Amino acid sequence: MANYQIQYISQFQDTGMPAKNWRVELLLKNGQFNDAPYQLVAGATPLKISSKNDQEDKFSPIASSTATFVYKYIDDGRCPAPEIFTDVENDTWLMNVYVDGVIFWQGMVKPDNNNWPWNAPSAYDVNIGATDYISQMKTTMIDLNKDGKFFYGQISNAEFIARTIFHVIPYGTVKVRVQTTAIPGAIGAGNFLSDVYHHDDAWYDFTEGPLFVYDCLTTWLKDNRMRLLYSDGAFWIQSIPDLYNPPATCLDISSDTLAVYVVPYDHMLPVLPGEILYCENSADMSLNAPIKQQNSVYKYKAINQLVNFNWADFDGTVYPGWTEAGPLGSLVLSKVGDGTAESPYRNHMEQNGSPSPGGGEIRQNLPAGPITSGGGIYSAGWRLQFTLKAYAYYTKGVVISVGIGSDDSGSARYLQSDGTWLQLGDIPPGQESMIQMTFTPSSQPGFVTADITSLPLPPSNSKYWVAVHISGPLPADADPLNPIPPGTAYFNEIYPISISVLRTMNIQTDVKAVNRANYTNKPDDLDLFFLDLQDGYLSNTVFYKDAGSFLPLPKDNWTDSRAGSAFSLQRGLHNSLIGEYAKPTYKVDGTFLSSTLRFHQVVILADKGNRPAAILHDDYDVKQRKHSVTLSELIGTYPEIDYTEVAKPKDSNS
Incomplete structure (x- = not known):
């Protein structure tokens, strides 16, 4: 991993009472140690952090974040000219943001996100843009190697996180917190990260090679009813159904040890006087459209049966197995x-x-x-x-x-x-x-x-x-x-x-989930992957370990905090897809003042019947403590739905 050294810092206070102390550090890859980093003068609006779901939907699987830091360029011979942050690669400069000495945000300066005046005077504002590196996942392939060679076999969910998120992020120790109550009964006292497995054939295309990290994560998150985001110095993987009634703990895994720990989970934002204040009566209420029907397609992908299929063993004349x-x-x-x-x-x-x-x-x-x-x-x-x-x-x-x-x-x-x-x-x-x-x-x-x-x-x-x-x-x-x-x-x-x-004449399973209430909205069909067919020949299968052997999970083996009885992976997903939009729900767009609001938290709408809401978008002006947010109400009780699965011998679209 690259070595980053601090070259520039900037410090300011926000307008809270009491005020919080903020520090922005700019670190150079393989730079020289600097015991007296240059102090940059912060601009009038020194720092904005924006977090946003890719889609305006609670089930949007990935939310990315960016930071924009503004400093005043002064021609004093030491202040960095804008070009220092532009004629570089995406991993040359690391930006660290601290609040009261605790890491708040971290990411890489993205050269094409920077700007400054064309005809600039001797002193002017320079805008430095950084990203949490989720965008880099779109161009980085999943790590399918083990001990330097292609690995083709079962991996745990913890290993999957290491081969995706930890593989992409180039800076420091990366922490991921996973919040879910969904767990298969077959693993007993095990946990979702360490004891649930899948075959990495799911992420390998025999004509294209390894898939991109972003695509792998999108598939895995969608099928597990989860979303990935960066907040408060860590990556969070949240189960959407568990946002309404959160567990007291979450699973914590970091890139330095890969060990999984159970830790307390800070989930709901405390409802305290002055915690969140309306700003200029700016909030607008609207409604999310309820869903009548969701159709989905699971296409089967089978695991290779050839011996020495990747030509790893060779005796100098022939390939063993051939x-x-x-x-x-x-x-x-x-x-x-x-x-x-x-x-x-x-x-x-x-x-x-x-x-x-x-x-x-x-x-x-x-x-x-x-x-x-x-x-x-x-x-x-x-x-x-x-x-x-x-x-x-x-x-x-x-x-x-x-x-x-x-x-x-x-x-x-x-x-x-x-x-x-x-x-x-x-x-x-x-x-x-x-x-x-x-x-x-x-x-x-x-x-x-x-x-x-x-x-x-x-x-x-x-x-x-x-x-x-x-x-x-x-x-x-x-x-x-x-x-x-x-x-x-x-x-x-x-x-x-x-x-x-x-091991069937069928090539896919089609799922239809229907809300019994009288609504009309029917979103586009979903392409999904992991489902419970109890077939160890398919990489669509979720596995557990028993006496050292990998076995497909038994039928209807999942439970969570919502379900009264065990369910299949695909049934649980569609219960949630319909359940979270089973009726019209509040959507709030507005500007609020808060020093404590974090993107991973759930906001309680105290003056709207204490309804909980997930944050889908947050533009945070740090100095002014001003959040421009989009909130989406969470549903407490999921209704019964009409659910059908049909195995098909041909593509439904053909």
Whole structure:
């Protein structure tokens, strides 16, 4: 982690009674230690901090924050010119904000957020903008490595936070506080962070690589009815249903130890005289529209079943787990890449000379090992998902076959690129190449990708086995306008390859939740991911650990402070989605004075029947203690809803 040293500070007091002491520090990455930082003169409005949900919705999963610090530039030979904070990268300058000696806000100066006058006099205001680094999550991939190599397996929710939030934030010790009462019964006295798991296949695309942190967090937060925000010097993950009736504690995890602690939870803002004051009678009341119906789609994603799918093991000649289908001949295999998720190992397949172009192939059987009578494990009606990425260097592309067979006579079939199965007996004589799929790059050299979900496996009296064959490369057709460079050989590089199994003919679950009250609002359908299907083959599944083994959570295993009985993950989510908007609820836009209001807190509308409300937006003028906020009322009791789940064998939109 980078070392930051203080170069500039600025101090001021707010207008509270008693006044609070504020200090802004600007720290330079890998800067020299400075025991006497330059004192910047604060501007008339020295500091504003803005926190905002991405959408004006209680269930908006991520809220980001920014800070704007204003100082007066004075041409005294030491005061920093604006350019010091502009011709830099996003992690060059760190901004720390303290109130009465306690960290209040922390983030990185974003060069394009700075501004100052064009025709400036000798003294002028400089606006320095910083971000809490949530925006950086949109361009940073999740960390899927362990001990420097790509890790493909189950991770706990605590590990997920480390691989996302802690992976992105480059400064100091990062603290995350998680507030939820939702917990599966299978983990007993365990907790939501340490003892609830999922497979990180959820965050890996076999054609694109690791997903971006922001997208991973958005999916995980939505499915767990949570939102992420930065407030009072920490990141907070809050369960929306628990905001109304908060627990007394939360789970605390920090980047320095990754240990999970149970700590007291400061949730509701105390209702004390003078705690929050109306400012200029500015508050406006409106109503959130109630929701009549919410539809959602969960598309299944299966976990890879191939052994050594990422080419990690190599003995110098072949890849263990893969066998030669006949002599390799002129086909030479080698391993390239560093084994990380960002630069995974690749199977470099090259023809040594040209005595037998395209000769040699490697094969893997599922289940692993030789095919024997009764050795199949895959049932009729199930589907295969096949995913491929490869780099073709002046070859015809990648030639591959995915075949199935069983003890039934004539059961051998081969996957086609459109997902259909071609029966071996239907192939005309001389057309045996039809059992293969060829994926050709659009230009030479170039990448090829494939992502195929098969039709259901055909009826059979016995279970199927699967065989995958990857053939040696064939040279591309000669092109005088793009000849292969002299002294080079044509080759294919196969990235991690996936064959996974949907143990059903269905590819998704459609959910419909309906409010029984007479309203009309129907929001857009939601694309969701985690659901309880009790299927350990799917990365949509949530797992727990029992005697060292990862098992899918039992059916309807979740409870929380709201529910009278146990529920599934997807049912609990839709109860909340409808419940929080089951009727018209207050929305408040206004300006208030407060020295104690924090974005993570719930505000009690004392003169509106003590209704609790979540803060969706807060522009905080620190010196004047002025908050321009948007508040959204929270619902105390969720009504009964009409809820249906339907498993579908095809995309609902097709």
